[in-house]
Amino acid sequence: MNLDALKLEIETALAEEGLAIFYGHTRALEPSEVVYWDVEHYPDYKLFLKAAKAAGSQLLVLHHHSLTSDQVDDVLDELEACDMPREEYRSIERKLQDLRVYEGFTCSIELSFDHGGRMYMMGFRSEWYRELLEIQGDLEILGGAGPDLDDEEDESGMGGYFSRN
Numbered sequence: 001m002n003l004d005a006l007k008l009e010i011e012t013a014l015a016e017e018g019l020a021i022f023y024g025h026t027r028a029l030e031p032s033e034v035v036y037w038d039v040e041h042y043p044d045y046k047l048f049l050k051a052a053k054a055a056g057s058q059l060l061v062l063h064h065h066s067l068t069s070d071q072v073d074d075v076l077d078e079l080e081a082c083d084m085p086r087e088e089y090r091s092i093e094r095k096l097q098d099l100r101v102y103e104g105f106t107c108s109i110e111l112s113f114d115h116g117g118r119m120y121m122m123g124f125r126s127e128w129y130r131e132l133l134e135i136q137g138d139l140e141i142l143g144g145a146g147p148d149l150d151d152e153e154d155e156s157g158m159g160g161y162f163s164r165n
Contacts, residue, residue, distance in 0.1 A: 003106035003126050007064050010045055010111065014060060017049055024061040027112050027119060037122035048111060048122040055120075057113040067107045067129065072100055075136045082143040092135060102128050 014021050028034075037048050052060055076096055079089065107129035112121040125133075 001124065001126060003064070003109055003124060006045075006124065007062075007106055007109055010062065010109070013046060013049060014062070017053060019049065019052065019057070020059045022059055022061045024063055026063045026065070026110055027061060027121065028110065028123075030119065033118045035118055035120050037120070039122060039124065045111065045122060045124075048120075052113045052115075052120070055113070055115040057115060059113065061110075061112045063110040063112075064106050065108045066104055067099075067102050067132075069100065069103050071132070072096055072103070075132065075139065078136065078139040078143060082139055084142065092139075095131070095135060099128055099132050102126070107132075 011021060042048075049060070076093070079092055079096065082089075105126070108123065108125045110121060110123045112119055114120070
């Protein structure tokens, strides 16, 4: 899924629906009651927009995140701290270096709105970003807690928020 194209498509659809866009930071860490959209069974963001409109929302928060070289570097630093067989180390290192081609590309999108004291959220992640987060999680288990790739946008503990097919 090309999230750069999807972000533009979502912005266009919001404008066409007469919904205001608030470009915000991730809301995944907000201490409020959150209801997550089932992206796995209902991946069409237009259904989410329809639900927002039906709930009377005129404002949706849109957050998108692009992969940075620092994120890949952080995971490489975690790799260096792990004790593992050389062949496995080199394999993971190659995977991480291969992910550098995605630097600057949108790796996650989050849409949200508030209604009745709850926050409703829908999110998307690219497959390659999921791979990076999976490697990071595995390395954290092997080497203990390290730098968190998602300090800015911790969506990893979001239950059904993101499809992890």
